Every structure is written in C-alpha cells, then in structure tokens.
Amino acid sequence: MHELSLSGAIVNTVVKHAGDRRVTVVSLRVGRLRQVVPDTLEFYFGFVAQGTVCEGARLEQELIDARLRCDRCAHEWAIEIPAFWCPACGTSDVSVAGGDEFEVESIEVEEAACTAPR
Amino acid sequence: MHRTKVKIVEEALDANNTIARANREDFDRHGVRVVNFMSAPGAGKTTLLERVAGDLPGVRVGVLEGDVQGSMDADRLASLHVPVTQLNTDPGFGGECHLDANMVRSAMHELPLDEIDLLVIENVGNLVCPAEFRVGEDVRVMVASVTEGEDKPLKYPLMFRTCDLVLVNKIDLLPHLDYDLDTFLYHLDHVHPKVQRLLVSARTGEGIDAWREWLVAAARPERALA
Numbered sequence: 001m002h003e004l005s006l007s008g009a010i011v012n013t014v015v016k017h018a019g020d021r022r023v024t025v026v027s028l029r030v031g032r033l034r035q036v037v038p039d040t041l042e043f044y045f046g047f048v049a050q051g052t053v054c055e056g057a058r059l060e061q062e063l064i065d066a067r068l069r070c071d072r073c074a075h076e077w078a079i080e081i082p083a084f085w086c087p088a089c090g091t092s093d094v095s096v097a098g099g100d101e102f103e104v105e106s107i108e109v110e111e112a113a114c115t116a117p118r
Numbered sequence: 119m120h121r122t123k124v125k126i127v128e129e130a131l132d133a134n135n136t137i138a139r140a141n142r143e144d145f146d147r148h149g150v151r152v153v154n155f156m157s158a159p160g161a162g163k164t165t166l167l168e169r170v171a172g173d174l175p176g177v178r179v180g181v182l183e184g185d186v187q188g189s190m191d192a193d194r195l196a197s198l199h200v201p202v203t204q205l206n207t208d209p210g211f212g213g214e215c216h217l218d219a220n221m222v223r224s225a226m227h228e229l230p231l232d233e234i235d236l237l238v239i240e241n242v243g244n245l246v247c248p249a250e251f252r253v254g255e256d257v258r259v260m261v262a263s264v265t266e267g268e269d270k271p272l273k274y275p276l277m278f279r280t281c282d283l284v285l286v287n288k289i290d291l292l293p294h295l296d297y298d299l300d301t302f303l304y305h306l307d308h309v310h311p312k313v314q315r316l317l318v319s320a321r322t323g324e325g326i327d328a329w330r331e332w333l334v335a336a337a338r339p340e341r342a343l344a
Contacts, residue, residue: 002247005216009130017126024121028130035246035276082275083308092311104126111122 003037006102007044011054013104018053025108027060031099033082038063057107066099134251137219141226141254148231151337152239154255156277158270159243161261162287164191165320167238170330172198177337180234182225184217184242191240203228207242216247222254236337245270249277257336263287264295268302271309278309283316283332290319 014026026045030036038061045059069076070086071093079099085092129135145152157163171179180201183192192204205225207214214221222239229237239255241248258281262270265288271278278284284306292299299317306315316332318325 002215002250005214005218005247005250006130009134012133013126013128013130017124017128025123033276034250081308082272082279084279085308085311092307102130104128104130106123106125106127108121108123110119112119 002035003040004044004048006036007041007048010045010059010104011048011052014054014057014107015052017104018107018109021053021109021111023054023057023107023109025058025060026054027062027105027107029062029064029101029103029105031064031101032066033096033099034102036061036102062105064099064101067097068094069097070094131250134219137223138252138254141219141222142256144226145231145237145254145256150231150234150237151257151339152237152253152255153333153336154239154241154248154253154258155260156241156245156248156258156281157243157261157263158245158266161243161263161266162320163240163243163261164194166261166285166287166318166326166329167240168194168198169320169323169326170333171195171200171238174236174330174334174337177236177334178234179236179238179333179337180230182222182229182237182239184221184240201230201234214247215242215244216251217241217253218251219253236333238333245274245277249274249280256339257282259283259285261285261287262302264289264291264297264299264302268298268305271302271305275309278306278313281310281313283314284310285329286315286317287320289317289324290322 014023042059049055066079068079072091073089075086075088076097084094086094155163181195182203182205184205185191189204192202195202203225205221239253260277260281262284316325316328318329
C-alpha cells in the first residue's frame with residue numbers, strides 16, 4: 001500500500017533532474033527489505049506520472065537481495081526472513097549490508113538533436 | 119530528437135528526509151523532544167496517550183494529532199488540558215495513509231513550541247507507510263496490541279526495526295486469546311533484538327507507570343544517559 005506514496009517520491013526525484021525533457025525510462029534500485037510490490041509500484045507510477053514529464057515512461061526495477069553483516073565477526077550473509085542476528089557467532093550486533101535501497105539509479109530522456117552533448 | 123541516459127543515484131525519499139532534518143532543527147532550537155507514535159488502526163495509541171498525557175511529572179507535553187479525517191482523537195486529548203494540534207491528511211484522494219515531513223512542517227507554526235518540552239506526533243494508524251517517512255522525530259514508539267497476532271514483526275519488519283520502544287498493549291485480554299506472548303517476543307527479537315518493550319494495558323492501567331516514566335525520560339535525554 002505504500003507504493004502510491006513511493007511513486008510520488010520517484011516522480012518528484014525524476015522531475016527535478018529531467019527539467020522539461022520528456023522521460024522515457026526510469027531505472028530504480030529497490031532493496032527487498034523495502035517490501036515493495038513491483039507490479040503495484042508500476043501501476044501507481046503510471047498513475048502518478050500523468051501530467052508530468054514522466055508520463056508514459058517505462059519503470060525498470062532492479063531488485064537487490066537483503067544482506068546482513070555481523071559487526072563482531074564480519075560474517076556476511078543473505079536473509080530470506082527478517083532475522084537480525086548472526087548465524088555464525090550469535091550476536092545481534094548486525095548491520096544491513098544491502099537490501100534497504102530505494103534509489104532512482106538513472107533516467108533516459110529525450111533531447112533535441114541540436115542541444116546534444118558531443 | 120535522441121535519447122540520453124542520465125545517471126542519478128539518489129534515494130527517492132531524500133526530499134522527505136531533508137525536510138525532516140529541517141523540522142528536527144526547529145524542534146531542537148526550541149528544546150522540544152519529539153516522539154513519532156505509530157501503530158496499526160485500533161491498537162490503542164490515543165488511549166495510551168490519554169492515560170499519561172495529563173500526568174507527566176515536570177514535562178509539558180503537546181500532541182500533534184494526525185488523522186485521515188475528523189477531530190475525535192484530538193477532542194479526547196484536549197479534554198485533558200493538553201495542547202493538541204489537529205493535522206488532517208484529508209486533501210488528496212481519500213486522505214494520506216501516513217504523515218510525512220512536509221505535512222508536519224505545514225503545522226509547525228500552529229505548534230506551541232515555546233510552551234512544551236515534549237511533542238508526541240500521533241501518526242495515522244498503519245504499519246507500513248509511516249515507517250518509511252521520517253517527520254523530524256527524536257524517537258519512534260510503536261504500539262502492537264495482542265489482538266493483532268504474533269507474526270506481525272515478521273510481516274512489518276521496517277516498522278518494528280526502526281522503532282525505539284514497542285508497547286505491547288491490551289495484555290488484559292491475554293487469557294481470552296490464542297495469542298502466545300512468547301512467540302511474539304521471539305519474532306520481535308528476530309527483527310529488532312534488544313529493542314525496549316513494555317507490556318501494558320491501557321484499559322486496566324497495568325504497565326502504564328513504566329510507559330509514563332519512559333516518556334518522562336525521553337523528554338529529558340540528559341537524565342536518561344546519566
């Protein structure tokens with residue numbers, strides 16, 4: 001259900017960088033810990049993008065696996081369920097090493113030929 | 119016309135986080151500590167606030183009440199002679215499901231910041247979206263009531279993972295439920311090991327003194343550290 005709010009955040013971020021150029025592709029990096037449902041995000045993105053330079057843009061989502069790192073023994077591992085303790089040494093002093101990203105990685109925009117960088 | 123790829127690499131919620139930091143600076147300047155108070159709908163946030171808001175020794179508390187619609191919660195708290203500011207999230211289609219930093223910012227000028235030490239922001243009832251949006255708080259408190267099931271930490275890890283205190287509410291109902299408290303705490307320890315937790319009943323008053331003391335300490339961080 002948070003995909004609607006997140007879509008708004010994506011569009012705002014993209015609009016800031018795109019200026020008045022039309023956006024054709026938006027590439028995201030989405031960590032699995034963010035619990036984003038890709039199809040739902042795509043649906044809301046299409047809805048929120050209407051009337052902005054993002055209208056009609058394709059949303060690409062790279063899903064990043066959740067990984068933890070132990071602060072004590074430096075063990076690093078992937079998690080399937082949210083269990084925040086180290087299977088190697090048993091401590092709960094662990095940090096997220098990956099999987100909490102929610103980033104706009106890049107966009108593809110249309111540029112008029114005469115203003116193209118060479 | 120041709121297409122160019124533009125590298126961005128920017129956290130999509132950066133804009134919210136920037137405003138949240140500005141809010142936090144404003145609160146700090148007035149010496150006000152801020153609690154972001156969250157839970158699922160009906161877990162007992164307002165009742166738990168009612169239980170303590172009128173009686174926090176040495177702490178002047180104010181409440182910012184976030185609701186999709188109406189002022190019922192605000193009215194309940196105002197009757198305790200606590201300054202309450204209402205923030206409806208209604209404009210939009212059907213109202214927002216959470217407070218964000220900008221909404222709190224828009225209410226900033228209505229908050230009596232010079233007259234309070236502690237501001238409790240009662241978020242919209244929801245375990246998903248409020249966890250994503252910082253509003254400028256110092257600490258996050260969530261209520262998980264025992265009628266919600268033992269598996270909730272596993273289903274809403276971001277909420278349970280980012281809070282500083284979990285109030286396990288409605289424990290007076292435990293004899294009537296299949297709910298197993300140990301299973302809940304086991305799951306909680308999976309998701310957020312060592313997080314502070316208090317077992318409370320807003321109805322009977324059990325555990326409410328500890329909740330009151332926690333809030334008083336939160337309003338006086340220097341004493342809590344000593």
